[in-house]
Amino acid sequence: MRIDILTLFPEMFENVLGHSILKIAREKALVQYNLFNIREYAENKRCVDDRPYGGGPGMVMKPEPIFNTVEAIERETDARYKKILLTPQGSRFSQSIARDLATESHLMLICGHYEGFDERVRIGLDAMELSIGDYVLSGGEIPAMVVIDAVVRLIPGVLGDLDSTANESFNDSLLEYPQYTRPSEYKGMKVPSVLMSGNHQKIKEWQRNHAIERTLKKRPDLLNKTTETTDFADYTDKK
Ligand SMILES: C[S@@+](CC[C@H](N)C(=O)[O-])C[C@H]1O[C@@H](n2cnc3c(N)ncnc32)[C@H](O)[C@@H]1O
Structure with missing residues (x-):
């Protein structure tokens, strides 16, 4: 399985992906993690967010850097992948969703930050929206790690003992x-x-x-x- 992670904070993943089962899965070549820094794909690398139209607190992630990142990935890979937006407004992540995702060959996880995504990201990407629970975190990075951990351990061959998830x-x-x-x-x-x-x-x-x-x-x-x-x-x- 290939897992692409789109984030403004790729360094947050290094420790988690580099230890325990997630590391072993990569070493067994059962999974490949690719980190994409959304900022690198922005027209202006110093501006990935902006104030919300209509007023209100905080900053909203601009659509263009996210679309640019997704389109850059699409240019170098097949289009048969599952896009996932991490958002507290998504369907509640569960073991049965993890089981379904474990059968995919390519996942793309998109992490929000600040006040979240410009609505056109949701409308235009046609992604599955996932929440890890009814609370608000500062970013989608920890939710993405939760989803990756739950999914990767279900990929056949990742855990030594076939029965251990049964x-x-x-x-x-x-x-x-x-x-x-x-x-x-x-x-x-x-x-x-x-x-x-x-x-x-x-x-x-x-x-x-x-x-x-x-x-x-x-x-x-x-x-x-x-x-x-x-x-x-x-x-x-x-x-
Ligand atoms: C501070 S939150 C934005 C919350 C948004 N303003 C709202 O009220 O729905 C910033 C980002 O964290 C992530 N996030 C926060 N809580 C989450 C949750 N429970 N599940 C999945 N992602 C979450 C999302 O990627 C979100 O875009």
């Missing part, structure tokens, strides 16, 4: 079951004996029941979306 939270709209490692007892808290029993059938049942129980308790809203056939009312009564 039982994670939000898979089939359930939270993950509780996890334990050594030691078997810590500060008086014991690892449930079934997990040390070696009985794979019982361990699977325990994990599934605890995933359901945990989701019922912490995020009952998710259960409306699961394909689990369990009768949850019945399950709650048994607890």
Whole structure:
């Protein structure tokens, strides 16, 4: 997968893309990150934003440097890519959107700053608009990093263990079951004996029941979306 990132602050990405899973994905040649500094494509490099028409606080990102950057990329690549505008007004990013994006071969993430984009960027680019939550951050760089991290770890071959994303939270709209490692007892808290029993059938049942129980308790809203056939009312009564 090729990921193009359009930003006024490319240095912000160096650390995040250069560590852990995102770094490993690049080393395995499963992903290529390209950073584009929007300022470099502006007609006047000292002016990438301006005051809003109609008045109001702050500065708005001008359309021309963003369109110039996108068009420069389009000239050197195939047009079959997914453009994503990071904006608090976009659809809420989720694991299921991450899963869909992980099947794409080319993503372009466009990061806003200041008071955000001139509306013609939204109108003219025909991009998917994504928000990482109902709060306002200073720029689209951290949201872009969130999207990249969530997507790249789902690309086949990025994580060593093929199963490692299969039982994670939000898979089939359930939270993950509780996890334990050594030691078997810590500060008086014991690892449930079934997990040390070696009985794979019982361990699977325990994990599934605890995933359901945990989701019922912490995020009952998710259960409306699961394909689990369990009768949850019945399950709650048994607890
Ligand atoms: C200060 S925000 C602009 C907010 C805009 N004035 C509004 O009220 O909708 C600057 C930039 O940060 C990014 N941003 C802020 N919060 C975000 C969120 N929750 N999800 C995705 N991007 C966000 C966007 O790229 C946005 O253009």
